[in-house]
Amino acid sequence: MARRAPIQPIDPVHPQPRHVSRAVSVLDAGGLVSYPTDTYYAIGCDLFQKKAIERMALLKRRDPRKPFAFLCGDLGEVAKYAIVDNDRFRLLRRLLPGPYTVVLPATRLVPRTALTRQRAVGVRVPDAPVATALVHGLGRPLATTSAALADDEPLVQATDIQEQLGHGLDLILDGGMTLNEPSTVIDLTGPRPLVLRQGKGHIEGLLA
Numbered sequence: 001m002a003r004r005a006p007i008q009p010i011d012p013v014h015p016q017p018r019h020v021s022r023a024v025s026v027l028d029a030g031g032l033v034s035y036p037t038d039t040y041y042a043i044g045c046d047l048f049q050k051k052a053i054e055r056m057a058l059l060k061r062r063d064p065r066k067p068f069a070f071l072c073g074d075l076g077e078v079a080k081y082a083i084v085d086n087d088r089f090r091l092l093r094r095l096l097p098g099p100y101t102v103v104l105p106a107t108r109l110v111p112r113t114a115l116t117r118q119r120a121v122g123v124r125v126p127d128a129p130v131a132t133a134l135v136h137g138l139g140r141p142l143a144t145t146s147a148a149l150a151d152d153e154p155l156v157q158a159t160d161i162q163e164q165l166g167h168g169l170d171l172i173l174d175g176g177m178t179l180n181e182p183s184t185v186i187d188l189t190g191p192r193p194l195v196l197r198q199g200k201g202h203i204e205g206l207l208a
Contacts (some may be wrong), residue, residue: 003167004162004163004166004167004169005034005162005166005167005169005170005171005172006171006172007158007159007162007172007174008022008023008171008172008173008174009174010035010036010130010173010174010175011175012036012128012129012130012175012176013129014129015129015130015133015173019173020130020133020134020137021137022171023035023134023137023171023173024134024137024138026170026171027044027045027046027134027138027142028046028138030045030046030049030051030052031045031052031170031171032044032045032052032055032056032059032168032169032170033045033134033169033170033171033172033173034147034158034161034165034169034171034172034173035130035131035134035172035173035175036128036130036131036173036174036175036176036178037124037126037128037130037131037144037178038097038098038099038126038127038128038131038200039099039126039178039179039181039182039183039199039200040146040147040154040155040156040178040179040180040181040182041146041147041154041155041156041158041161041178042071042131042144042145042146042147043056043059043060043144043145043146043147043165043169044071044131044134044142044143044144044145045142045143046138046140046142046143047070047111047113047114047140047141047142047143048111048140050111050113052143053068053113053143055168056068056143056145058168059165059168059169060145060148060149060150061149061150062145062150067113067114067115067116067121067122068113068114068122068143068144068145069101069121069122069123069124069143069144069145070114070121070122070123070124070141070142070143070144071123071124071125071126071131071132071134071135071141071142071144072123072124072125072135072141073125073132073135073136074097074125074132075089075092075093075096075125077125077135077141078092078096078104078123078125080107080109081106081107081109081110081121081123081141082102082104082105082106082107082110082121082123083104083105083106083107084104088104088188091188091193091206091207094206095186095201095206096125097125097126097127097128097132098125098126098127098201099126099127099181099183099184099199099200099201100124100183100184100185100186100201101122101123101124101183101184101185101186102122102123102124102185102186102188103120103121103122103123103185103186103187103188103189103196104120104121104123104188104189105119105120105121105189106119106120106121113143114143118189120189122185124144124183130173130175131144146182147161147165148165149164149165153180154180154182156177156178156179156180157177158172158173158174158175179200181199181200182197182199182200183197183199183200183201184197184198184199184200184201184202184203185197185199186203186207193207195207
């Protein structure tokens with residue numbers, strides 16, 4: 001029987017430092033970890049480890065040339081990897097942390113594997129203590145994607161993730177069942193915010 005990633009129960013609101021530390025060690029070594037977010041379970045790896053990103057694309061069965069969005073721990077970190085002027089910063093302060101993916105022009109610190117052809121990046125700062133603890137613990141952003149195959153519905157329970165994707169993962173952090181709802185995607189590369197996908201995050205009155 002094929003090896004499957006172990007499941008580690010974790011408190012989704014107050015994640016235990018020892019469990020976070022175990023997951024950070026896996027990420028630092030180039031591993032793939034599944035973890036709960038404020039939308040649904042994600043799979044993540046160190047943004048700066050190309051082989052880990054290639055493994056993640058292979059596991060997802062998706063085009064390896066299509067860049068993954070990435071998680072930052074806070075707005076200060078977003079400003080290191082994306083060009084954030086005053087107007088964008090004011091908007092991001094209203095949106096983040098939250099269930100939004102924002103598309104922004106990239107800075108030179110972003111590895112090529114995370115860039116679109118337009119030199120833009122998709123960035124998240126989730127309102128999810130486990131996810132942000134992993135980013136802070138690693139000290140670098142996490143390339144992130146939903147815990148699902150490319151065209152399938154995202155999985156909402158750790159046991160299902162282990163069953164379907166566990167052969168390609170190194171650790172699964174189990175924070176209980178998550179809602180199956182994607183983030184709202186907002187393009188901030190142009191003169192006005194453009195909603196590319198309406199998901200969990202509400203936008204009424206926020207984009208004015």
